Amino acid sequence: MYKSFLQNFNSKVRLTEEEEAFIKNYLTPKKLRKKQYLLQETDICKFIAFVEKGALRAYSVDENGKEHIIQFALEGWTISDLYSFLTSEPATYNIDALEDSELVLISKAAHEELLQKLPKYETYFRIQITGAYIAMQKRLTSIISSPLEERYKNLTALYPTIVERVPQHMIASYMGLQPETLSRIRRKIAAKK
Amino acid sequence: MYKSFLQNFNSKVRLTEEEEAFIKNYLTPKKLRKKQYLLQETDICKFIAFVEKGALRAYSVDENGKEHIIQFALEGWTISDLYSFLTSEPATYNIDALEDSELVLISKAAHEELLQKLPKYETYFRIQITGAYIAMQKRLTSIISSPLEERYKNLTALYPTIVERVPQHMIASYMGLQPETLSRIRRKIAAKK
C-alpha cells in the first residue's frame, strides 16, 4: 500500500523507515471507478490526490456547457484543485476518473500537520510544485508561441502515454481545440510522412 | 535597501530581526536601465530576481524572430527562468527591463544555502511558487476556455497596472495575439458601452 507514492517521495527526498511509517498515518487510500467524480465544481477541495494506478482529468465547464481539460494525471502524478484546497473556496474544476483508478489522498489537515511536523514533507511538496510549475510554463509557452502542428507533435513526444490512453477528443480539449480540428491536424501530419 | 523584498517575505513568513540580517547577506541589489537584459537565451540563469521597482518581461523568440511574452513582473513580483536556474541548462527565455528597474537578486548558491540553513526560506519559497502556480493555472484555463473578449477584460480586471504601464502590442504578445487583433477587440469592447 502507498508503494508508488512512497517511491516517488523517496526519489525526491530520502526517508528513513520511521519517517515512512510516520507519513503513512496521514494517508488515505481511495479507489475510483471509471467516470466517477473525485471532485465536483462548487465542492471544496479537501485533498491532494496522488495517482497510484489509473488516469484522471481536471476540467472546467463553460457557460455553453463545454468541457475544457486543464490537466491529466496518470500513475505517479498528483492532481487537485490547489486553489480551492489552500483557500477553502469552492472548486472551479471538476476531477473525474478516465479509468478505474487507485489514489492516495492527503487531506488538508494531514497536509498542514505534515508541513509542521516533517520538514522533509515541505521539501517534497516544494520540489513537486516547482516541477509542476515548470511543466505548466512549458505548456503555456508552447501555446502562445508554437503552431498547432508543433504543439501536437510536442505533446506526443513528451507524453506518449497520455496520447495513447486518452480519447482523442479529450486531447483536443486539453489543447483548446475542437475534435475535428485535431483530427485534421493529425491527417496533415500523417500525410507528410 | 531590500525593503520591499523583506516586507514581502515577512507578509508570508514572519522573520526576526536576526533572521532579516542573516538573509541580507545572501542578497545582491541590481539596477537595470530600460531595455537592458537581465538574462539572455542560451545563458545559464544564475538568479531569481525580485522586483523592488520597475517592470520586466520574460519572453521567448520563435524561428521567425517573433517575440512571445510569457511573463511580466512589476513591483513585488519575482522573475527568473526557473528551469535554467534549477538545472543549469541554458535559458530558453530572455528577460529584460521595460522601465528603469531596481532588483534584488538571489543567486543559485544563495538559494541553496538559504534552503539548508533557514527553514523559513524554504517556506517562503514554497508559498511563492505555489501562488505562481495557481496564477498560471488560471491564465491557462482562461486561454483554453474563454473567448478573447473575456480574456482581455479579465486581464484588465486582474492586472490593471500591467495593462496601463505596458505597451499594447506586448499585451497582445502575452495573450498570444497579433497587435491588430487586440486593437480590434478593444474597439469591440468600447463599442458595447
Add this chain to the structure above:
DNA sequence: AAAAAGCATTGACTTTGGTCAATGCTTGAG
C-alpha cells in the same frame, strides 16, 4: 446478439484571427 452510445473522420460552409499595407500620432534621440 442486438441496440445504443461514444468516437473519429470528412465535407461544406461560416467565423475568426492573421497578414500586408497605409496613416497619423506620440515619444525619444541627437
Add this chain to the structure above:
DNA sequence: CTCAAGCATTGACCAAAGTCAATGCTTTTT
C-alpha cells in the same frame, strides 16, 4: 527643435479554426 522610430488603428484580403451535418467504426449496455 527636428527627425526618426515606435506605436495604435484601420481596411482589404487570406488562412486557419469553428460549426453543422453525415457516415462508419468500435465499445458498452441490455
